[in-house]
Amino acid sequence: MQEALAVNEQTVQWHVAKRRKTIEKLADGWKKSMAQACEKLKAQVRAYVEHPFHVAKSILLSVPTQHGLICY
Numbered sequence: 001m002q003e004a005l006a007v008n009e010q011t012v013q014w015h016v017a018k019r020r021k022t023i024e025k026l027a028d029g030w031k032k033s034m035a036q037a038c039e040k041l042k043a044q045v046r047a048y049v050e051h052p053f054h055v056a057k058s059i060l061l062s063v064p065t066q067h068g069l070i071c072y
Contacts, residue, residue: 015042 018039026032 017042 018035023032023035023039026035
């Protein structure tokens, strides 16, 4: 993936979710509230992006068996 982006001179910046323990260890204050708000925002974006894929997968792959045929 990096090679394909190198042709277009673009870089990828990954936003990985923090572990819950690292946020819990922070002292109560603005840093902890900002970390929680940032994680909530990332979770909302992740849910928004992944929902259509979940719907398509459930429609295409989880079709119940009909007439004795197994659908994959």
